[in-house]
Amino acid sequence: MAATSSKASPRPRIDEYLVKDIFGGRYRPGDMVPREIDLCEQFAINRSAVRSDLRQLVEAGILERISGHGSRVREYAEWRILDPQVTAWLTRYASPNPLILKEILAFRLDVEPYVAMTAAKRATARDLLAIEDAFEGMGQNLSNAAEEDERRLHSECDIAFHEAIFKATHNIVWAQLSHILRPSIFMTVSMSNRLAMDSEESLERHRVLMESIRLRRPREAFKAAEAVLAGTGAALGLEYSATSLGRSVELPTSPPDTFDE
Template sequence: MSLRASRRPEYSLSEELASAILSGRYQPGDFIAKEMDICQTSGLSRTVVRRHLAQLVDVGMIERISGYGSRVCEVSEWHILDPVVTRWLSLYAAPNEEIQREILSFRLSVEPQVAMIAARHATARDLLAIEEAVDGMARHMQGSAASTGRLHSESDVAFHVAIYRATHNIVWSQLSHILRPSIHLLVDESNSSAPDPAESLERHRLLMEAIRLRRPDDAFHAAEAVLQGTRRALGLTDTRAVHATHRTP
């Protein structure tokens, strides 16, 4: 792996190491290049190299082993909800079924419950945000340009984030911020491979209507339908989801 400081700015070191891990050059259990070797090939100081290695340690991708160097951790140890890791996944990794399955399993466990709460507490302003997101998905659904696909995905993510916020629970609202990059990771891939985008859009509309009409049970099942559509588009056969038990007060 070439890490030439003359060609790359200092901050790219952690990016290049992450890319090497996510592309499969380094597998879990492998040791990456030694610290001094990286210093020599990159022209960076030992202090700088250690700082960038520490970033990978902080997000669970590598561990430092005294006397041996830095070893790549198992995927289960990575902090995949950390925005830095999620961004690296979207930039450098081929679609990773294990990570997709884990994220979707989590969402299947919580988002139907979130939709129920939103159906009880959504305000007019929340409903407007949800409706604007659905309208954005519809506007950009038919385009073939990359920019159109990006705008469609951004509207799709905004739809889910708006539902989290419509709960008016500070924890769910903050969680929507943490989950946004990982939701985007699934949305990008599923929207590009969805066999029938119009059906996907209709599932989102039904969820919006259930929330607007304050029907918590319908919202629960509509949210499940949206995520099961994502599962099919991604080609995942088993999400191992632990579904929330819903109750209507």
């Protein structure tokens, strides 16, 4: 009789275990995480494996090693949140942590109105079609938003809407940044769409933004993007005044000559 073979179970990932608790708020900046020896005993794995996993968090800027004491969680500002691995962790684990959500929303508030303003000046017919297609997808899946699949599709179309605006700037840095930021933006978008009590009003805010870009009205696009993000913040229960970066930005009363209004 042929011997049956079975694949060995994968060993526990200490980095995944710790990052889940860190992003979830159990361990906050300044807190020490469990010692190597304690992690070895808890998960029944050798010390070299534990060190290898801890190194992943050190390289991501999330932990710092303190000789003779162990590992401590670093301040959020030190985290390499644009690293693909860190953004993937953000998507999976950061939702319960309001401080991280505030930082992401603050960044979006500081960046996306300017992106929308630039898109209103540079968008081509193809760009406008991509924005409109994403918007139509948002509307189609909104009617059945009580279903999990439709909520997910609505959020995917919402993300595609924002990505299309980034691409419409025709700036290679902005376009690439939209891909890097996608997991983080998806997290705020999906949560806000799930919690929002004004889904129809949210869709209307997106429509106003789309129309401002289509009509090549940069100042209106800037304000419309702010309104979209204000709705996201309200759904998440976050205020811009509580963030480190986000704040209302007033445009000059006399628009610069470069505005094509």
